[in-house]
Amino acid sequence: MPPSTRLRYGVVGLVGALVVGTVGFMAFGYSLIDAVFQTVITVSTVGFGEVRPFGSGQKWFTIFLILVGVGVAAYTFSTLVETLVGGFLSDELRRRRMQRQIDSLQNHLILCGWGRVGSSIARYVAASDMDVVVIDSSAERVATVKGLSLHGDATDEDVLRSAGIDRAKALVTALNGDADNLYVTLTARSMRPDLFIVARTSSESAVAKLIQGGANRVVNPQDLGGARMAALAVQPDVVEFLDVVMHDGSLEFRLEQIEVPRFSPIAGQTLRSARLHALTGALVLATRHPGEEFLTNPPPETPVAGGDVLVVIGNIGQIDALRALAEGLRPIPAKGGSD
Numbered sequence: 001m002p003p004s005t006r007l008r009y010g011v012v013g014l015v016g017a018l019v020v021g022t023v024g025f026m027a028f029g030y031s032l033i034d035a036v037f038q039t040v041i042t043v044s045t046v047g048f049g050e051v052r053p054f055g056s057g058q059k060w061f062t063i064f065l066i067l068v069g070v071g072v073a074a075y076t077f078s079t080l081v082e083t084l085v086g087g088f089l090s091d092e093l094r095r096r097r098m099q100r101q102i103d104s105l106q107n108h109l110i111l112c113g114w115g116r117v118g119s120s121i122a123r124y125v126a127a128s129d130m131d132v133v134v135i136d137s138s139a140e141r142v143a144t145v146k147g148l149s150l151h152g153d154a155t156d157e158d159v160l161r162s163a164g165i166d167r168a169k170a171l172v173t174a175l176n177g178d179a180d181n182l183y184v185t186l187t188a189r190s191m192r193p194d195l196f197i198v199a200r201t202s203s204e205s206a207v208a209k210l211i212q213g214g215a216n217r218v219v220n221p222q223d224l225g226g227a228r229m230a231a232l233a234v235q236p237d238v239v240e241f242l243d244v245v246m247h248d249g250s251l252e253f254r255l256e257q258i259e260v261p262r263f264s265p266i267a268g269q270t271l272r273s274a275r276l277h278a279l280t281g282a283l284v285l286a287t288r289h290p291g292e293e294f295l296t297n298p299p300p301e302t303p304v305a306g307g308d309v310l311v312v313i314g315n316i317g318q319i320d321a322l323r324a325l326a327e328g329l330r331p332i333p334a335k336g337g338s339d
Contacts, residue, residue, distance in 0.1 A: 010076030017043060017069040024061050043069035102148055102164050105131050110163045112154035112184050113174035114141045117200060117221055121172055122147070133163045155183045157191060170196040178206040182213050189214025245313070252315045255285075262306035264326050272300035280321040282314030 021039030022032070030038060030052075038050070042065050054062065108131035111118055122132050126147070134149040136142050142151045152159035154173065165171065165188060173184040181199045188197055199215040201207055202222070210218045231239045245255040260267055266274040277283055286296045288309045295302065304310075312322055 007076070007079045010072065010079050013072040014043075014069075014076045017065070017072050021065045021069060024065070025058075028055075028058050028061070039065070039069075042066060043073055045070055098148055098150075099162065102133055102150075102162070105133070105148075105164050106167050107131075107169040108133055108164065108167070110135065110160070110165060110168050110171040110188075111174065112136075112172065112181075113176070113200075114138075114145055114149070115174070115176070118174045121174060130169070133168075135159060135163055155180065155187055157187060160188060160191060165191055165195065168192070168195060170198065172198045172200075174200045176202075178202060178210070182206070182210055185210055185213045185215045253313055254316060254319055255311070255313050256319050258310045258312055258319070258323050258326055260304060260306055260308045260310065260326050261328070263328070264304075264306055265328050266304050266326055267306040267308075269304055270300065271298060271302050271304065274304060274325075276310075276322060276325065280314070280325060281318040282312045282322040284310050284312050286311040 018036075018039055021042065022035045025035035025038050026032065034052075042062055045066070109125055111122055111125075111132055111134045114122075114134050114136040118134065118136075122134065122145075125132050132147055134142070134145045134147065135152060135154045136145075136149070137151070137153055139151050142149045150159060150163055152162070154160065154175065171184075171188050173181045173188075175181050175184065178201050181201065185197055185199050188195060197215045198217045198219060199210045199213075201210060201218050201220050204220070207218045207220075228239065242255070245253055266276070271284060271287075284298060286294045287298050287302055287304070288294045288311070289305060290307045294311070310322075310326070312319060314322070
C-alpha cells in the first residue's frame with residue numbers, strides 16, 4: 001500500500017478517535033468544549049490533567065482512548081513523515097538519475113516548452129531515434145513528460161547547461177510567447193554559436209527579430225498547419241507519402257539529409273564519379289551548398305563539396321552506407337573493381 005493511501009487511512013482513524021472521544025466524554029456530562037479539550041490532551045499525551053475528577057467509568061474509557069487514540073496518532077504521524085521524507089528522497093534520486101542520463105547524451109535535441117506543440121515535436125523526433133531533453137517551467141507539465149526532462153527556466157544559462165547544450169545537436173524553443181522564444185534564442189546562441197536553433201512564433205512581425213537573434217529557422221505553427229491542410233486538400237497522397245517516409249516507420253524507405261564533411265573522400269568529386277547510387281543504392285534527390293538554394297534532381301555532373309547537404313532517399317541500410325561513405329568510414333572501390 002503506498003504511503004499516501006496509508007496516510008489517508010491514518011487521518012480518517014485519527015479523526016474517528018477524536019470524534020469517539022468527544023462523544024464519550026460528553027456522555028459523561030462534559031460540555032462540548034470540555035469534551036474536545038479532554039480528548040485532545042488525552043490523544044496527544046500532553047499531560048495537562050483531567051478537566052474534572054474521573055470516576056471508574058471515565059478512567060476505563062480514558063484507558064481505551066489512550067490505547068486507540070495514541071496508537072492511531074503515532075501511526076498517522078509516522079506515515080506523514082515517511083510520505084514527506086520518502087517523496088523528497090524519491091524525487092531527488094529520480095532527478096539525479098535523470099541528470100546522469102542527460103550528462104551522457106551526445107547530439108541530442110533540447111526542447112524548450114512542453115505543451116501541445118512541444119509534445120508533438122517530441123513525438124516526431126523520438127521516431128527518428130534522436131534523444132530529447134525537455135525543459136519547462138511548470139512542474140506539473142514536466143511530470144507528464146515520459147522521457148528526459150528538467151524543471152526550470154529555459155532562459156537560464158544554468159538550466160540550458162544542465163540540459164547539455166554544449167553537446168546538443170539542435171535546440172527547439174516552443175514557448176507560448178515570442179519574447180520568451182527570443183530570449184531563449186539569444187541565450188542559446190551566446191552559449192553555442194554553432195548550434196542549430198528552431199524558434200516558434202505566433203506573429204510574422206517576430207520572424208525577423210528571431211532570425212536576427214540567432215534562430216536558424218522560424219516556424220509559425222498556424223501557418224504550417226494551414227499549409228498542410230491545403231496540401232492535403234490538393235495532393236493528399238503526396239502528403240501522406242512524405243509523412244510515412246519522414247515519420248511513420250511502416251515504409252522501408254527513409255528521406256534523410258547527409259552532410260558531407262570537409263575532408264570527405266567524396267568531396268571534390270561529382271555525383272557520377274562518386275558513384276553514390278551504385279555503391280550504396282541510395283538516391284540523391286537534392287543537394288545544397290551552404291548559403292545557397294536547393295538543387296533538386298541534380299544531374300550526374302553536379303559537384304560535391306565539403307559542407308554540402310545531400311537529401312537522399314533509401315532504406316536504412318542504404319542511407320547508413322551512404323553516410324559511412326561520406327564520412328570516410330567506408331572506402332570507395334576503384335572503378336572496375338567489385339562493389
